[in-house]
Amino acid sequence: MEKLRRTMLFMPGNNPGMLQDAAILGADSIILDLEDAVSLTEKDSARILVREAIKTIDYSQVEVVVRVNPLDTEFGQPDVDMIARVKPDTLLIPKANEEEIKLVDKLLDKIEKEEGYPLGCIKIIALIETALGLENVYNVIQASSRTVGVLLGGEDLTADLGIERTKEGEEIFYARNKVATVCRALKVDAIDTPFTDTNDYEGLEKDTAKAKGLGLTGKSAINPRQIETIHFVFAPTEDELKRALRILDAMEEAEKEGKGCCSLDGKMIDAPVINRAACTVDQGIRLGLISGEGGAR
Amino acid sequence: MKTILGREIPDYIEGYGHVRPFQGAFSDVGVKTRTAVKLTSVIPNDQKVLSSLEDALDKLNITDGMTISFHHHLRNGDYVLNKVMERLAARGVKDLTVAASSIFPIHAPLVEHIESGVVTGLVANYISGPVAEAVSRGKLKKPAIMQTHGGRARAIESGELHIDVAFLAAPTADNYGNINGVYGDAACGSLGYAVADAEYADKTIAITDHLVPYPAYPIEISQVFIDYIVQIDSIGDPKGIVSGTTRITKDPVALIIAKRATEVIKASGLVREGMSFQTGAGGTSLAVAAELKKIMQHEGVAGSFASGGITGYLVEMLEEGLFRSLFDVQCFDLKAIESYRDNPAHQFMSASMYGNPHTKGAVVNNLDIMILGATEIDTDFNVNVTTGSNGVIMGGSGGHSDTAAGSKLAIVVTNLMKARLPIIKDKVITVTTPGDSIDVVVTERGIAVNPQRGDLLEKLKMTNLPLMTIGELKLLAEKITGVPKGVETSEKIVAVVEYRDGSVIDVVRKVSSVS
Numbered sequence: 001m002e003k004l005r006r007t008m009l010f011m012p013g014n015n016p017g018m019l020q021d022a023a024i025l026g027a028d029s030i031i032l033d034l035e036d037a038v039s040l041t042e043k044d045s046a047r048i049l050v051r052e053a054i055k056t057i058d059y060s061q062v063e064v065v066v067r068v069n070p071l072d073t074e075f076g077q078p079d080v081d082m083i084a085r086v087k088p089d090t091l092l093i094p095k096a097n098e099e100e101i102k103l104v105d106k107l108l109d110k111i112e113k114e115e116g117y118p119l120g121c122i123k124i125i126a127l128i129e130t131a132l133g134l135e136n137v138y139n140v141i142q143a144s145s146r147t148v149g150v151l152l153g154g155e156d157l158t159a160d161l162g163i164e165r166t167k168e169g170e171e172i173f174y175a176r177n178k179v180a181t182v183c184r185a186l187k188v189d190a191i192d193t194p195f196t197d198t199n200d201y202e203g204l205e206k207d208t209a210k211a212k213g214l215g216l217t218g219k220s221a222i223n224p225r226q227i228e229t230i231h232f233v234f235a236p237t238e239d240e241l242k243r244a245l246r247i248l249d250a251m252e253e254a255e256k257e258g259k260g261c262c263s264l265d266g267k268m269i270d271a272p273v274i275n276r277a278a279c280t281v282d283q284g285i286r287l288g289l290i291s292g293e294g295g296a297r
Numbered sequence: 298m299k300t301i302l303g304r305e306i307p308d309y310i311e312g313y314g315h316v317r318p319f320q321g322a323f324s325d326v327g328v329k330t331r332t333a334v335k336l337t338s339v340i341p342n343d344q345k346v347l348s349s350l351e352d353a354l355d356k357l358n359i360t361d362g363m364t365i366s367f368h369h370h371l372r373n374g375d376y377v378l379n380k381v382m383e384r385l386a387a388r389g390v391k392d393l394t395v396a397a398s399s400i401f402p403i404h405a406p407l408v409e410h411i412e413s414g415v416v417t418g419l420v421a422n423y424i425s426g427p428v429a430e431a432v433s434r435g436k437l438k439k440p441a442i443m444q445t446h447g448g449r450a451r452a453i454e455s456g457e458l459h460i461d462v463a464f465l466a467a468p469t470a471d472n473y474g475n476i477n478g479v480y481g482d483a484a485c486g487s488l489g490y491a492v493a494d495a496e497y498a499d500k501t502i503a504i505t506d507h508l509v510p511y512p513a514y515p516i517e518i519s520q521v522f523i524d525y526i527v528q529i530d531s532i533g534d535p536k537g538i539v540s541g542t543t544r545i546t547k548d549p550v551a552l553i554i555a556k557r558a559t560e561v562i563k564a565s566g567l568v569r570e571g572m573s574f575q576t577g578a579g580g581t582s583l584a585v586a587a588e589l590k591k592i593m594q595h596e597g598v599a600g601s602f603a604s605g606g607i608t609g610y611l612v613e614m615l616e617e618g619l620f621r622s623l624f625d626v627q628c629f630d631l632k633a634i635e636s637y638r639d640n641p642a643h644q645f646m647s648a649s650m651y652g653n654p655h656t657k658g659a660v661v662n663n664l665d666i667m668i669l670g671a672t673e674i675d676t677d678f679n680v681n682v683t684t685g686s687n688g689v690i691m692g693g694s695g696g697h698s699d700t701a702a703g704s705k706l707a708i709v710v711t712n713l714m715k716a717r718l719p720i721i722k723d724k725v726i727t728v729t730t731p732g733d734s735i736d737v738v739v740t741e742r743g744i745a746v747n748p749q750r751g752d753l754l755e756k757l758k759m760t761n762l763p764l765m766t767i768g769e770l771k772l773l774a775e776k777i778t779g780v781p782k783g784v785e786t787s788e789k790i791v792a793v794v795e796y797r798d799g800s801v802i803d804v805v806r807k808v809s810s811v812s
Contacts, residue, residue, distance in 0.1 A: 020714075020777065021550050024741050057777070224549030288761065 003063050004028045004286055005149060005189045005218040006234040007227050012037035013066075014046040019053040022062070025224040026231075029063035034079050035070070035094055043075045047082050054086045065125060067092040071100045080104060084111040084122055092151060096126035097133050098143045105144035120146055125191070129153030130160045134175055137182045147188060151220055152179045154193030167203055169210065180215030192216040198223040208233040235287055236280045244280035245290070247273060302679060302728055304803050312418070312439030313793050319802040322702045322734055326798075329655040332456025335499050337524065346472045346526045350504070353527045354384055357500055361392045363461040364418070366498060368491035369399035370466065370627055371483060374537025377466040377504050379406050380529065386415045394418030394439075396460060398449060398490040398648070399695070402426030403537060411436050420458060422446050423693035432791055433689040435807045441690075441792040443683060443805075446490065446626070447652020447659060447699035448797035453493040454649060457799055463498035465491050465523075466532045470505035471513035474523025478628075479515065479638040481507030483533040486628025486637045487607075488517045492647035495522040506532045515638075517645060540630050545587050545610070546580035550712060550741045555584030557762060558668065558710050558739040563592055564760050565706050565753060567665045570598055574620075575605040575700055576668035578629045581710045585668045586610050593619050604646065604660050605696060612636040615643060624660050626651045626696075652699030654797050661696075661703025669697055669735075671709045673725040676767045678732030678747050680709060681725035683794055686718050688784035688808040690792060694729045698797050701734035706753070713740035718781055719774035721767060726784055727794060728803040738767065745770045785809040 009027035011018050013034045022030045032053065038046040050066060066088045068079035072095075080091065084107070091108075093100055101124060108122050124146040128134050134157065141147045154172045158165040165171065172193065183190035192211035195204045208219050208230050219230045236244070247264055251274055254262030262269050284290040298308050300319040309315050339345070347353045359365065365385075367378045378397060383406065385393065393416050400407070400419070405427040410416040412431075417438035422445060424432060432441045444452060452458035465488075468481035478488045483506060495501050495518045502525040546552065558581075562568060574589065576582040587610065593600065603611045604624035609632030615623050616636075624646040628634045636643045652661045661667075672692070673681040680701075685691040701707040711720050720740070736753060738745045745767040746754040757764055765773070786806035796802040 021741065024553060025549050026553065225547065225552065 004283075005063065005191060007218060007230045008065065008151065008191055008220045009224060009227065010037070010067075010194065010220060010222050013050040014038045014042050016049060016053075019049065020057060023057065023059045024061075026227045027062060027221065027224070028218070029065050029090075030059070031065045031067050031092055031220070033067045034075070035067050043069065047075075047079055051082050051086050054083070054088055063090060064088045065090040065092050067094060067127070070095045071103055077107065080107050081111065084108055085115055087115070087117055087122065090123040090125055090148065092125045092127055094127045094153075095130055095133065095156070096128060096140050097130070097136060098139050101126060101140055101143035101147065105146055108146065122146065123148045125149045125151055125189075127151045127153050128175075128179060129156035131157070134178060137179060138186070141182065141186050141188055149189030149191055150179050150183055151191040152176065152193045152216075155196070167197065167207075169207060173214075176211060176214045176216060183217070184215055189218060190216045192219040194220045194222045195226065196222065198225065201229050204229045205233060235289065236284055240280055241284045241290060244277035244284070247277035248281060300802060302677070302731060302802070304728060306801055306804050307790075310440060310790055310793060310804070313442065316793075317800045319731070319796050319800040322731060322796075324798070325800060326654065329455065331454045332459075332497065334497055345474055345523065346508070346528070350380065350384060350527055350529060353502055353525055354388065356525065357462050357502065359385060359390055359393075359462060361390060364394040364396055364420075364459060366396040366460045366463045366494045367398070368465065368488065368494060369397060369401070369423075370478060370485040370488055370490060371533035371538050372399075372485075373401040373403045374483070374534035375401065375403055375466065376531060376533050377464060378404055381464050381504075382407060382410050382415070386410050386413065391415055392417045394420060396420040396458060398446070399423040399693070400425070400428045404428055408436070414438070418442075420444065420449075421693065422449055423695045424690055425692055429690040433805070433808060435789050435791050437791070440790045440804070443693045443792050443794045445652065445694040445698045445795070445797040446648045446696045447654060447661070448694075448795055448799060450493040450647065450649035450651075450653040451655045451797065452795075452799060453497045454653065455655065455799075460494055460498035461500065463494035463501045465495060465501060465503045465518070467503040467505040467526075468532070469507045469509055469513055470503045470526050471509050471511040471520075472526060473511050474503055474520040474526055475511070475513040475516040476503055476505075476518040476523070477513055477515050478517060479634060480509070481505070482531065482535060483507070483538060484535075484634055485533075485538050486634035487625040487645055489626030489646050489651065490648045491518060493649055500524050502527060504529060504532055506530060539628065539634065546584050548580060551581040552584055553741045554581050554710050554712070554739055555588050557741075557744060558585045558708050559588035559592060560760060560762055561708060561737055561739060561744065561757065562589060562666055562706065564756050564762070566756065567706055568592055568596055568598055572598065572600040573602045573604070573663060573665045574600060575603060575664055575666070575704070577670060578606060578608050579670055582668045582670065583608060583610055585710060586614070590614055590619060602663075604651070604664065605700070607633040607637070607643070609633055612643070615640070624651070652696055652703070652797065654699075654702070659699070659703060661700050664700060664704040665706060667700040667704035667707045669701060669707060669709045669730075671711045671720065671738075673720055673722050674709060674711070674735075674738055674767075675722050675725045675732070676771060678735040678738070678767065679725050679728045680730040680732070680735060681727045683727045683729045683792075684805055686726075686781070686784075688726050688786060688805075690805060694794075698730040698734065701730045702797065707734055707736050709735055709738045711738070711740055713742045713770065713774045714778055717778055719771065719778045721771040721774060723771075727805055729794060731796075731802065738770070740770065742773055743770045
């Protein structure tokens with residue numbers, strides 16, 4: 001079963017203490033950051049530190065994502081070259097456009113071959129944070145079969161658009177819609193931009209609910225204390241789970257009786273309803289809220 | 298000779314005497330006797346207020362070899378111990394034993410008195426800062442005696458620790474010796490640790506900077522125990538006495554530990570109507586209170602009491618109806634002091650009532666859940682809070698062993714690694730609290746249940762909590778940190794660690810690398 005990416009937690013790649021504890025903070029994915037969190041003078045040492053952390057520390061409980069530097073900087077390709085050799089789960093490519101993704105894909109092909117890793121084992125998440133990248137997001141994802149998701153970078157995107165970034169986030173409404181729709185179409189994860197006020201849990205909950213409501217599948221976090229709130233929003237509620245289970249039961253009954261369609265509580269159950277119920281139950285199983293047999297725990 | 302925990306200790310320790318080895322948490326119980334108290338009766342028109350500290354020292358006639366005591370309610374803001382010792386040193390008194398309930402960094406001048414032979418003995422429940430280092434270096438002539446909060450009260454009441462003169466720092470006092478800690482510039486709230494000293498010392502003197510007309514109210518320690526009162530300019534620095542507010546930690550790892558600890562509490566079945574709870578003021582400990590609060594609110598449960606050193610956070614829980622009462626032996630912040638002063642449900646508790654094993658029932662006996670810290674834990678669950686990883690004294694039991702012994706569920710919360718060191722060892726450097734008293738160790742990477750608590754283990758198996766054996770937890774840490782080299786010690790004993798019943802649970806030896 002594919003891993004969930006409800007939360008992707010950014011951790012600075014130059015802080016040994018944080019790298020040591022990154023796996024136990026409860027996030028589904030950790031993003032070990034070599035880009036914005038690391039000053040120019042520490043780029044090389046952070047790269048080595050992250051490499052050694054991946055080699056040494058047990059990260060088996062989480063998805064290890066490394067945000068490399070932009071490929072058009074002097075640090076980008078050396079980052080990919082050193083980090084890919086210790087086989088992180090995924091690379092997060094900043095300022096992503098088609099060319100960058102294609103280039104990384106090629107580099108990874110080469111490294112995987114040299115290291116004897118299965119071809120395609122290192123995945124890519126595209127960080128969409130420019131107007132061009134956003135408009136071209138379909139092609140960005142298609143640029144490599146390694147791409148498993150898109151992370152929307154709201155801060156850089158609004159800067160590129162020359163507009164103000166607000167807590168309410170109306171200015172990224174279109175971007176969220178676009179990313180969510182394309183990702184759903186191409187069946188990859190759509191990860192929302194982080195909520196930057198780390199002490200405003202109510203604001204975080206609202207912002208996360210907004211993203212979930214628009215079809216994003218997870219949210220990045222910049223502080224471990226944000227994880228619980230995000231998970232809370234993305235978890236199906238008990239009522240949602242119960243209803244989804246009833247829908248699947250009703251469908252099963254109908255199939256046994258040879259009926260083409262069925263109804264529940266007087267309402268017609270059609271394919272979209274069934275698909276949604278199946279998704280909800282699947283998530284409930286993955287989160288351990290219900291057992292594989294469907295019984296509520 | 299060996300204790301029941303297998304620690305090698307001598308039968309006789311020079312400067313301490315014959316050793317009664319630790320034989321188990323409740324091996325020394327039954328009929329006990331309190332010592333008789335010698336006192337000088339006061340008749341009408343006798344004046345208790347003396348003009349100066351010098352005048353008081355003349356009257357008290359402190360001679361070589363005596364034991365004088367202090368309480369630690371003014372914590373790292375205490376001026377009284379230093380002022381008294383400075384004058385005694387000037388008078389040429391030698392060979393004193395200082396029985397202070399705790400010693401803090403502010404008491405650094407004591408080191409000089411130790412070096413000059415003014416002070417040759419030290420009895421305390423907790424020692425930190427320069428004095429702790431001096432003791433560890435072997436500068437004190439006799440080994441320091443490290444007690445527990447309940448054990449100190451017991452030792453005083455039984456006569457084992459005889460106090461010639463008790464110096465009581467009094468934030469408020471009247472001219473006949475009624476004392477409280479809730480008013481005055483040096484207000485510290487409860488004076489729970491000073492009670493046994495006041496009641497059992499041969500002579501007791503209140504030192505105050507806030508002399509009020511008779512009678513002072515409220516009365517925490519009464520006039521019947523006080524011989525003299527002396528007013529000085531200032532007894533302490535409020536900044537070192539209490540913190541303004543106590544904040545819940547934001548450290549994500551500490552919060553994870555707290556969350557796990559609370560899940561352990563929940564799974565134990567102890568979150569129920571009438572439950573009782575104690576925790577420290579440290580980051581992780583306080584975070585457990587915050588998590589527990591959520592669960593108590595969610596379950597609609599009201600507890601009977603929270604106890605110990607009280608923080609504003611526990612006061613909030615009292616005010617929100619999550620506990621019916623607080624038992625307060627010392628206040629940690631201003632909010633706790635205010636509540637203690639104004640709310641009758643926020644009750645006084647002496648050290649003896651708190652944890653003395655030789656009473657007709659200490660508060661710790663009624664404690665359901667206790668959250669404890671640790672410097673080191675070993676695979677037998679023994680806990681060290683006395684010495685650091687380098688073998689140097691940096692604390693002491695305080696109420697650690699008392700509450701661990703009394704509570705139904707004693708939980709140690711700790712990071713699995715601190716800095717670059719693993720916390721779980723094969724053998725702790727110093728045993729402060731015996732493993733039998735510890736039920737479970739909660740870390741950010743795993744939870745280990747004491748095998749003696751099979752019932753608890755069964756309950757926790759029903760949860761998703763990451764259960765491991767203590768050995769597995771140790772290996773997990775060592776995989777990251779490696780195995781640290783042991784601390785080499787010399788034969789010289791610098792401190793004797795007494796269990797709450799007065800038996801010797803361990804000794805602290807001089808560390809070879811410390812000169």
